[in-house]
Each structure stands twice: as structure tokens, then as C-alpha cells.
Amino acid sequence: xxxxxxxxxxxxxxxxxxxxxxxxxxxxxxxxxxxxxxxxxxxxxxxxxxxxxxxxxxxxxxxxxxxxxxxxxxxxxxxxxxxxxxxxxxxxxxxxxxxxxxxxxxxxxxxxxxxxxxxxxxxxxxxxxxxxxxxxxxxxxxxxxxxxxxxxxxxxxxxxxxxxxxxxxxxxxxxxxxxxxxxxxxxxxxxxxxxxxxxxxxxxxxxxxxxxxxxxxxxxxxxxxxxxxxxxxxxxxxxxxxxxxxxxxxxxxxxxxxxxxxxxxxxxxxxxxxxxxxxxxxxxxxxxxxxxxxxxxxxxxxxxxxxxxxxxxxxxxxxxxxxxxxxxxxxxxxxxxxxxxxxxxxxxxxxxxxxxxxxxxxxxxxxxxxxxxxxxxxxxxxxxxxxxxxxxxxxxxxxxxxxxxxxxxxxxxxxxxxxxxxxxxxxxxxxxxxxxxxxxxxxxxxxxxxx
Amino acid sequence: xxxxxxxxxxxxxxxxxxxxxxxxxxxxxxxxxxxxxxxxxxxxxxxxxxxx
Numbered sequence: 001x002x003x004x005x006x007x008x009x010x011x012x013x014x015x016x017x018x019x020x021x022x023x024x025x026x027x028x029x030x031x032x033x034x035x036x037x038x039x040x041x042x043x044x045x046x047x048x049x050x051x052x053x054x055x056x057x058x059x060x061x062x063x064x065x066x067x068x069x070x071x072x073x074x075x076x077x078x079x080x081x082x083x084x085x086x087x088x089x090x091x092x093x094x095x096x097x098x099x100x101x102x103x104x105x106x107x108x109x110x111x112x113x114x115x116x117x118x119x120x121x122x123x124x125x126x127x128x129x130x131x132x133x134x135x136x137x138x139x140x141x142x143x144x145x146x147x148x149x150x151x152x153x154x155x156x157x158x159x160x161x162x163x164x165x166x167x168x169x170x171x172x173x174x175x176x177x178x179x180x181x182x183x184x185x186x187x188x189x190x191x192x193x194x195x196x197x198x199x200x201x202x203x204x205x206x207x208x209x210x211x212x213x214x215x216x217x218x219x220x221x222x223x224x225x226x227x228x229x230x231x232x233x234x235x236x237x238x239x240x241x242x243x244x245x246x247x248x249x250x251x252x253x254x255x256x257x258x259x260x261x262x263x264x265x266x267x268x269x270x271x272x273x274x275x276x277x278x279x280x281x282x283x284x285x286x287x288x289x290x291x292x293x294x295x296x297x298x299x300x301x302x303x304x305x306x307x308x309x310x311x312x313x314x315x316x317x318x319x320x321x322x323x324x325x326x327x328x329x330x331x332x333x334x335x336x337x338x339x340x341x342x343x344x345x346x347x348x349x350x351x352x353x354x355x356x357x358x359x360x361x362x363x364x365x366x367x368x369x370x371x372x373x374x375x376x377x378x379x380x381x382x383x384x385x386x387x388x389x390x391x392x393x394x395x396x397x398x399x400x401x402x403x404x405x406x407x408x409x410x411x412x413x414x415x416x417x418x419x420x421x422x423x424x425x426x427x428x429x430x431x432x433x434x435x436x437x438x439x440x441x442x443x444x445x446x447x448x449x450x451x
Numbered sequence: 452x453x454x455x456x457x458x459x460x461x462x463x464x465x466x467x468x469x470x471x472x473x474x475x476x477x478x479x480x481x482x483x484x485x486x487x488x489x490x491x492x493x494x495x496x497x498x499x500x501x502x503x
Contacts, residue, residue, distance in 0.1 A: 190502055204499070289484045308464050322466045323474050323481075326458050334489045336498035343499060397502040422502035 003163045003217040007065040010057065017057070017068030017112060021050035024070035024114050027161045034142055036134045037155040039075045040083050041115035046070065049112045056110070065220045067110030072165040074153050075116035076123055076199040077208075079103050086199045087119040087149075089132045089312040100197025102166055102208050102225050109224040117152030117165055123201045124299060124317045125149060126176050126386045127368070131314035135368050138181060140412050144365040147177035147386065153211045154181035160213070164221050168198060169207045171295060172361075172390025175402035178211060179360035179415025182404040184432070185211045186218045189422045190397030193225050202298040204336075205291075205394040215403060215432035222425060233426050236434040239273030243431070244353030249284040250389055253376040255363040261406030261414035262359045268438045269357070269431065277353055282345040287392035290342065293335040294395065296324035316383075343396050350421045355431055360402040360415030361386050389417060401428040405439060453482060 001009065001020070009015040025043050032038050053068040073079055076086040078096035080103075085091045099107065106113070118136045120128045128136040128151025136151040138144040139159040146155040150167030154177030157165050167174035169187040178185030186209045193208040200206055210221035219232035245251075245266060251259065270276055300307070300321055307325070310318060349356070362375040366382050373385050393400045398419060405416040416435075420427040455478050459471035466474075 286484075286488055289481065289488065292481060293485055310464075319470070319474055319477075322459070322470055323478055325462055325466065326455060326474075326478060331485065331489070333498060334492060335485075337492050337496045338488055339499035341492070341496055343502070347503070 001163065002214050003065055003069055003212065003220050004214070006069050006163060007067070010068050017050040017053040018047060020068065021046050021070050021112050021114065024162055027159070028114065031139075031159050031161060035137045035139060035155045035159060037117055037136055037152040037159065037161065038072070038115045039085055039087070039118050039133050039152070042082055042113065045082070046112050046114045053110055053112060063108070063110030064224070066106065066224055069111050069164070070114045070162050071106060071111045072115050072117050072153065072156050072162045073103055073113060074119055074150050074166050074168055076119065076168065077103055077166050078197040078199070079113065079116065082116065084116065084199070085133070086123065087121045087130050087133055090306050090309065091199070092132070096197070098197060101194035102198065105225045106166075111164070111224075114162060117150070117156050119152055120149035121314045121317050122303070123149040123168055123170060123173055124320060126172065126383050128152065128177070129368055137368070138365050140182065141365070141410070143367050144412065145180065145368050147180035147365060149173040150177050150211060154178060154183050154185075157181070157183045157211050157213055164210055164212045164217060167209055167211045168201075169209060169394065170201045170205055171291065171394055172387045174207070174209050174211060175360050175390050175400060175415070175417060176386050178402035180365035180413065182413030182415075183211050183213060184215050184218045184404070185209065185402040186222055186425065186428070187393070187400045188222060188226065188425055189399045192227060192399070192423070192425070194227055200302045202295055203301060204294070204298065205397065207394065215401070215429055215436045218401070219429040219433070222429070228423070230425065233430040233433070236430060236437060238269065238431050238434045241274045241355070241431060242353040243269055243274050243276050244279035244349060244356040245276055246281050246356060246358060247278050248280055250358035253362060253378050254359060255375055255408075257408040258359050258361070258363060258414050262357065262416055265405040265416050265435055265439065266357055268435060272434055272438055274431070279349050279353055279356065281349060282342055284392050287342050287395055288388065290335045290338045291391045291395040293327060293331055294339065296320060297327045297332040300324035339395055346396055347421070354420070355427050356419040358389055358417045358419065360389060360417040362388055364408045364410065364412035364414060393419060398422050399425045399428055401432050403432050403436065405435070452479065455479065
């Protein structure tokens with residue numbers, strides 16, 4: 001069930017929070033051996049929390065649409081008394097004595113936490129093939145990656161194990177697994193959701209956001225966790241909305257099936273009254289280069305206390321940390337100066353359009369262990385390909401929504417990315433909901449390998 | 452060209468030579484795309500702080 005469906009069922013007493021939670025735990029018990037979506041499951045705690053929520057509802061205390069709904073947290077969101085590994089050997093025994101702000105807010109909103117989801121080691125990668133906790137698998141094809149770094153959250157939500165899971169996004173880590181798993185992922189404006197208590201990867205572009213099965217559920221979740229008083233849009237009327245389609249970068253080197261599904265989504269928006277306009281964006285490849293300099297440097301700063309423990313890192317993460325250690329302070333600062341210049345240049349586009357449509361990733365989910373991928377006419381490294389359309393958006397700090405808009409012939413989801421100006425999540429969630437209704441994508445009608 | 456392997460050896464703790472060998476080409480390629488961008492920064496350009 002989606003959050004909207006479960007919330008309605010709870011209020012007419014067709015189901016209880018304990019029943020929803022038991023169903024979630026049963027699903028995890030059945031699917032986790034195949035998916036490895038969870039590192040930790042907390043059944044006793046979840047059932048106790050659910051029972052409390054049922055008592056509250058019976059007494060007339062309603063905390064809102066997340067009241068009694070089973071959710072999960074990416075395993076770098078600190079949760080009081082519950083193991084929080086960050087997918088790393090460094091934190092294999094770390095049990096925080098506090099809740100991250102995002103976890104506290106979701107508790108306050110009445111959500112029931114059933115466990116902690118797997119991720120790429122230290123959130124520093126996009127495969128979620130974790131050397132310490134095993135590979136997380138994609139529910140649509142268990143030989144494929146779910147994307148990352150929030151791969152466990154993507155797999156858990158896509159498989160219907162929870163209605164919502166938290167994700168973090170430093171270079172695409174909410175949007176890439178959303179694209180590969182067919183879920184909705186919202187990377188909000190930088191610092192729209194508090195980072196307090198979430199183990200960091202970067203110091204200036206970690207973003208926290210929800211991963212859900214529908215855009216409306218993402219809006220409900222964002223409302224619960226955002227710092228500002230966000231109110232989900234009541235209407236999905238997008239007549240007159242100006243949608244920018246990039247002339248450059250985002251439609252070059254694409255899997256043709258991805259391009260076809262995204263173009264169909266654009267055409268659907270037009271049938272709803274949106275106005276499409278081609279736009280030229282600043283040099284996104286340059287922005288990606290700047291982003292790599294920044295992330296390589298900042299991750300070293302965050303993980304400096306552990307750099308002597310080389311054998312505790314997986315090979316890919318260690319290689320990235322080694323690269324970061326060799327970047328000079330002057331280059332880091334120059335990258336931050338370029339970032340500001342590029343942000344100012346990018347911002348000009350908002351005079352002409354309200355939002356921008358791009359593919360979320362250039363390809364559908366690759367197989368576990370696959371090193372390169374063909375995107376259109378080129379063959380490139382899987383990590384660089386998967387982050388190609390996402391990384392630059394973190395550097396700009398603007399909000400982005402990834403949502404499913406179709407399937408490949410191999411039955412893997414295709415993701416659309418929608419961008420909007422800073423603090424305009426309302427635009428993303430409105431156009432996303434309108435598209436979701438119009439495309440009527442029956443994700444649940446499709447057969448998953450884990451079904 | 453930057454002497455990546457020398458830098459790797461000079462760090463504390465040092466990066467083992469075989470690891471430095473593996474990542475040097477990646478850094479070289481990154482340097483090649485980053486250096487022209489640095490040259491384009493106008494005098495007085497400030498660092499990024501947050502979305503405005």
C-alpha cells in the first residue's frame with residue numbers, strides 16, 4: 001500500500017498499524033534473503049511503536065498521514081539504540097544514543113521504523129554492491145544493481161516492503177536508485193532537510209530526502225521532514241507550466257529506450273497543457289568536473305580520522321579517498337569559486353522556464369559486477385554514466401525529483417528527472433503528480449522477480 | 452604534468468605505490484578537464500555558499 005492508501009485504511013479501521021507493520025516485517029522476512037535490502041530489522045521495536053500508534057488513533061490523537069505507517073531509514077541515518085553502520089566496517093558496532101533530526105521528525109509524524117536499509121559503503125558509490133554487507137539487489141531483476149548509494153531504500157520501497165524510506169544524495173544517491181528501481185525520489189533544496197545526525201560524505205552538498213512509490217507520498221514525506229513549513233500542492237493542474245528541455249548534454253549519449261520513455265513523458269505533459277521550450281544550459285560536463293573535485297576533497301576531510309585503516313575500506317572507496325588526498329587546497333577553493341559562477345549562470349534559465357525535464361540516468365539498471373555500459377554510441381564507466389545527469393544538480397543545490405516514466409524491453413524501469421529553482425519543491429511535486437496520474441504507470445501490475 | 456606518484460609517497464600515511472599507479476591516470480584526466488576551468492575564473496570571484 002502507498003502512504004495515501006494505508007492512511008485512509010487506518011482511519012476507517014480497515015487495518016491497524018500493527019497489522020501494517022506485521023505485513024511489512026513478513027515481507028522483509030520473505031524478500032530480504034533475495035534482495036539484501038536491509039542491514040538491520042527491528043521487529044520488536046516496530047511492533048511496540050505500531051501498538052502505541054494504534055492506541056493514539058483510538059484515543060483520537062492523529063499525527064497526520066504518516067501516523068502508523070511502516071518506514072525504513074538508510075543505514076547512515078542515526079537511530080537511537082539501533083545499529084547504524086553507514087555500510088562500513090568502520091561503524092560496524094556503532095549504536096547512536098540519539099536520533100538524527102530526520103528520524104526524530106518522522107517519529108513525531110507517527111511513522112513506524114521497521115529497520116535500516118543497505119547502501120553503498122559510506123554512501124560513496126552508486127552500485128550498493130557492498131564488500132562488508134553484501135550486494136543489494138534490484139527487485140525488478142535480482143542480477144541487476146538497485147543503484148546507489150541509497151540502494152537498499154530503493155529496493156525496499158520498490159518491492160513494497162515499506163511505503164517510504166529515507167535516502168541521502170551527494171551525487172545522485174536518491175535519484176539513481178529511484179531511476180533503477182522505479183521509485184520516486186526527491187532530492188530537496190540543499191539544507192531544506194536537516195543533515196544533523198546523518199553520517200556525512202560531503203560537507204557542502206549532502207542532501208536528505210524521501211524515497212516512495214508515488215509522488216503524492218513523496219510530498220507527504222517531505223512535508224514531515226522539511227525545515228520550512230512545506231504544504232503539498234492541492235492541485236495538479238499544470239496548464240501553462242513552462243517546461244525546459246535541454247538542447248545540450250542531457251539528451252546526448254542515451255540508451256534509446258530511456259530517451260523514448262522520457263520523450264513520451266514530455267509529450268504527456270504537453271497534453272496536460274504544459275508549454276515545452278528548448279533551453280541551453282551552462283556546461284554541465286564542466287559542472288560535473290567541479291563536482292568531482294569537491295566531492296573527492298570533502299570526503300577525505302570527513303573520513304580523515306580513518307585514513308590509516310586502509311584494509312577497512314572496500315577497493316573502490318579507498319581509490320576515491322586516495323584520489324581526494326592528492327587534490328590541493330587551492331584546487332578545492334577554485335572549484336568552490338567555479339561552483340558559484342556556474343550556479344549564477346544556471347539560475348538565468350529560470351527566467352524562461354518553471355522546471356526542466358531530463359532523463360534521471362542515461363541507462364536502465366546495469367548488472368551486478370558490470371564495469372562499463374553502452375549509452376547510445378559510447379561505452380563508459382558505469383559509475384560515471386550513472387552520475388552523469390545527477391551530480392551537477394547537487395553542486396547547484398537545487399531540488400530534483402526522479403520518478404518512473406516507463407520500462408525497457410528488459411522490464412527495467414526508466415526514470416525521469418525534473419529540476420526546479422531553489423526552494424520550489426512544490427513545482428516538482430505538482431508536475432510529478434500530474435504526470436503520474438496521466439501516465440498511469442502500473443508499477444504494481446508488473447511482475448518483480450521477488451514477487 | 453603533476454607528479455602524482457611523488458605526492459602519493461609523500462602523504463602521511465603514504466599511498467602505496469601500486470595504488471598510486473592505478474589512480475594516477477584518473478587524476479591526470481581530471482586535471483586535464485579542470486585546469487582550463489580554473490583559468491576562466493575572473494579576479495574577485497567568491498566561493499559558493501548556498502543556493503541564493
